[in-house]
Amino acid sequence: MTLKIALAQTNFLVGNIAANVDNIVTAAHYARDNLHADIVIFPELCITGYPAEDLLLRKDFINTANNAVYQLAERIDGIALVVGYPEQADDKLYNSAVVLHNGVMLANYRKQALPNYGVFDEQRYFSAGNQPCVFEFNGLFIGLALCEDVWQAGIIAANKQAGAELLLALNASPFHSGKIYQREKTISPQIKAAALPLVYVNQVGGQDELIFDGASFVMNAIGEVVFRATEFTEQLSVVEFEGNHPLNSSLAAPYSKISSDYQALVLGIKDYVRKNGFHGALLGLSGGVDSALVLALAVDALGANKVEVVLMPSRYTQDMSNEDAVLQANALGVKYHIIPIEPAVTAFTDMLSVVFAGNTHDTTEENIQARCRGVVLMALSNKQGKLLLTTGNKSEMSVGYATLYGDMAGGFAPIKDVPKLLVYQLARYRNSVSVVIPERVLIRPPSAELAPDQKDEDSLPPYDVLDPILERYVEQDQSSEDIIAAGFRPDQVARAISLVDKNEYKRRQSPPGIRITPRAFGRDRRYPITSGYKGI
Numbered sequence: 085m086t087l088k089i090a091l092a093q094t095n096f097l098v099g100n101i102a103a104n105v106d107n108i109v110t111a112a113h114y115a116r117d118n119l120h121a122d123i124v125i126f127p128e129l130c131i132t133g134y135p136a137e138d139l140l141l142r143k144d145f146i147n148t149a150n151n152a153v154y155q156l157a158e159r160i161d162g163i164a165l166v167v168g169y170p171e172q173a174d175d176k177l178y179n180s181a182v183v184l185h186n187g188v189m190l191a192n193y194r195k196q197a198l199p200n201y202g203v204f205d206e207q208r209y210f211s212a213g214n215q216p217c218v219f220e221f222n223g224l225f226i227g228l229a230l231c232e233d234v235w236q237a238g239i240i241a242a243n244k245q246a247g248a249e250l251l252l253a254l255n256a257s258p259f260h261s262g263k264i265y266q267r268e269k270t271i272s273p274q275i276k277a278a279a280l281p282l283v284y285v286n287q288v289g290g291q292d293e294l295i296f297d298g299a300s301f302v303m304n305a306i307g308e309v310v311f312r313a314t315e316f317t318e319q320l321s322v323v324e325f326e327g328n329h330p331l332n333s334s335l336a337a338p339y340s341k342i343s344s345d346y347q348a349l350v351l352g353i354k355d356y357v358r359k360n361g362f363h364g365a366l367l368g369l370s371g372g373v374d375s376a377l378v379l380a381l382a383v384d385a386l387g388a389n390k391v392e393v394v395l396m397p398s399r400y401t402q403d404m405s406n407e408d409a410v411l412q413a414n415a416l417g418v419k420y421h422i423i424p425i426e427p428a429v430t431a432f433t434d435m436l437s438v439v440f441a442g443n444t445h446d447t448t449e450e451n452i453q454a455r456c457r458g459v460v461l462m463a464l465s466n467k468q469g470k471l472l473l474t475t476g477n478k479s480e481m482s483v484g485y486a487t488l489y490g491d492m493a494g495g496f497a498p499i500k501d502v503p504k505l506l507v508y509q510l511a512r513y514r515n516s517v518s519v520v521i522p523e524r525v526l527i528r529p530p531s532a533e534l535a536p537d538q539k540d541e542d543s544l545p546p547y548d549v550l551d552p553i554l555e556r557y558v559e560q561d562q563s564s565e566d567i568i569a570a571g572f573r574p575d576q577v578a579r580a581i582s583l584v585d586k587n588e589y590k591r592r593q594s595p596p597g598i599r600i601t602p603r604a605f606g607r608d609r610r611y612p613i614t615s616g617y618k619g620i
C-alpha cells in the first residue's frame with residue numbers, strides 16, 4: 085500500500101488568520117492536484133502563526149482561530165489535512181494538531197511538552213496534553229507530535245507503544261547557527277530506538293527577532309534522513325511511503341554554517357520589511373564594515389531598487405570612507421545621497437556653547453554627530469516609508485558602543501546578534517559569491533570616526549579578544565573566574581564584563597533584530613536594568 089505525504093514548509097503571517105487559512109487551502113489544493121498527495125502536513129500553530137505571543141490571551145482571536153478549523157474542514161476535500169491551532173476546550177487552551185479529512189475530524193492531539201526556556205514561553209498560554217494520539221489512515225496507524233514533543237525523551241516511544249507505525253511532527257523550530265544539525269542529531273536516536281519513521285515539517289520565515297529556517301525532513305525507522313527540504317524558502321514537497329517505509333527522496337544540498345547565517349539575516353530583513361508594509365529600507369553608509377554588510381544583506385533581501393543609502397561625512401570622516409561607500413553603492417546599484425552633517429553639528433554646538441562654556445570636549449560632542457545622522461535618516465524614513473536599518477553588531481550592543489538616539493535610531497537592527505568577527509566572515513562570504521564590498525573596508529581598522537584618528541581598539545579590547553570573552557559571558561553564562569582561567573587577561577575580562585553589565589539600559593532601547601546565535605539579547609536574555617549584580 086503506498087501513501088504520499090506532502091510537507092508544506094510554509095511562511096505564515098502571525099495574527100492574520102484569514103490569510104493563513106487561504107494559504108493553507110491553496111497549498112492543500114496544490115498538494116492534492118499536482119503532487120497527488122494523500123495527506124498534507126503544515127507547521128505547528130499555522131492557523132495563527134508562531135509565536136502569536138499575547139494575542140493568544142485574547143478571546144476574540146482564539147474564537148476566530150477555532151472557527152478557522154471548521155472552515156478548513158468545509159473548504160478542503162480529497163486530501164487529509166494536518167494543521168496546528170490553539171484549541172479552546174472548556175476554560176483551557178491547548179497547543180493542538182488536528183487531522184481533517186473530507187469534512188470529518190479524524191484526530192485531535194494536544195501538545196504534551198510545552199517549552200518554556202530560551203525564546204519559548206508556551207506555559208504562559210497553554211495547558212499540556214497528557215496522552216499520545218494515534219489515528220488510522222488507509223490502514224496505517226499514525227501518531228502526532230508537536231515540536232518540543234520530539235526533543236523530550238519518552239514521547240516518541242510512547243507513540244510507538246500506543247500503536248503508531250509512523251509519526252507526523254508539526255514544528256515551529258527557530259533557527260540559530262547550527263540548529264539544523266542539532267535537530268537531526270537530537271531526534272534521530274529516539275526515532276531509531278523506537279523504530280518509528282518520522283515526517284518533520286517546520287515553518288519558514290521571519291517573525292520579529294526569530295527566523296524559522298524550514299529545513300523539514302523525513303527520517304526512516306533507523307533514523308536516517310531520506311528527504312531534506314531546502315532551508316529559508318517555502319517548499320511544498322511530497323514523499324512516498326510503502327507502508328510506513330519512506331522511499332528515498334531528494335536531499336537539499338548540505339547546509340553550511342556561514343551560508344545559513346547569511347540567508348537567515350537576508351530572510352529576516354525581507355520578512356520584516358514585507359510583513360510590516362514598508363516600501364523598502366535605508367541606512368547610513370559610512371565606509372565601515374558594519375554598514376557595508378547591512379547594505380549587502382538589504383540588497384539581497386529586497387533588491388537594489390528598494391534600498392537607498394546616505395553618506396553623511398563630518399570633519400572626522402576620512403576621504404577613503406566616502407570613496408569606499410560610493411564604490412559599494414555603485415557595485416550594488418543602489419541610489420545614494422551625500423548629506424554632510426557639518427551644518428547641523430555646528431548649529432547644535434553653537435546652541436549649546438553658552439551652557440557648555442568651560443567644559444572639555446568628550447563623548448557628548450561625539451554623540452551629537454551620531455544624533456545628527458539619526459535625525460537625517462529618520463526624516464528620510466518618515467518621508468519615504470522606508471525602514472531605517474541600524475548597523476550595530478553584537479559586540480557593540482554588548483558593551484554599549486553605540487549612541488542612543490544616534491546610530492541606534494531606527495526600526496530594525498539586522499546584525500545586532502552578529503559578533504564583529506562574524507561580521508567580517510559574513511562580508512567575506514558575500515564577496516566570495518560576487519564582490520560587493522571593497523577590500524579596503526575589510527582590512528582597515530574599525531573606527532567610529534567621531535573624533536580625530538579614533539579607533540575602536542582605543543576604548544575596547546581587540547575584537548579577537550573581546551568576542552570570545554563576550555560569547556563566554558553572554559551566551560554561556562561563564563563567570564569571570566572561568567573566563568580568566570581559560571586564558572584571557574584579567575583586565576580585559578573585567579573591562580568587557582563591566583561594560584556588558586552597565587549597558588542593559590541601552591540594549592533595551594535598541595530596535596529589535598535578528599537572532600542567529602543560541603542566545604541573543606531580547607527574548608533570550610532578560611536581565612534587569614536596575615541591578616546590583618556585578619559579574620566582576
Ligand SMILES: Nc1ncnc2c1ncn2[C@@H]1O[C@H](COP(=O)(O)OP(=O)(O)OC[C@H]2O[C@@H]([n+]3cccc(C(=O)O)c3)[C@H](O)[C@@H]2O)[C@@H](O)[C@H]1O
Pocket residue numbers: 447450451454480484485486487488490491531532534540543589
Ligand atoms: N541606567 C541607565 N538608564 C537609562 N539611561 C541611562 C542609564 N545610564 C546612562 N543613561 C543615559 O545614557 C546616556 C549615555 O548613553 P549615550 O548617550 O548613548 O552615550 P555614551 O554611551 O556615553 O557614548 C556612546 C559611546 O559609543 C561610541 N560609539 C558611538 C557611535 C557609534 C559607535 C560605533 O563605533 O559604532 C561608537 C562612542 O564613541 C561612545 O564611546 C547618559 O548620558 C544617560 O542619559
Ligand SMILES: Nc1ncnc2c1ncn2[C@@H]1O[C@H](COP(=O)(O)OP(=O)(O)OP(=O)(O)O)[C@@H](O)[C@H]1O
Pocket residue numbers: 367368369370371372373374375376394395396397398401457475476480491530531532533534
Ligand atoms: N560618514 C557617515 N555616513 C553615513 N553614515 C554614517 C557615517 N558615519 C557613521 N554612520 C552611520 O553610523 C553607523 C555607526 O558608524 P560608526 O562608523 O560610528 O561605527 P562602526 O561600528 O565602525 O560602523 P561601520 O563599520 O559601518 O562604520 C554606521 O554604520 C552608519 O550607519
Ligand SMILES: NC(=O)CC[C@H](N)C(=O)O
Pocket residue numbers: 128199204230231232233235255256257258
Ligand atoms: N515550538 C517548539 O516547541 C520548539 C521547541 C524545540 N526544542 C525547537 O527549538 O525546535
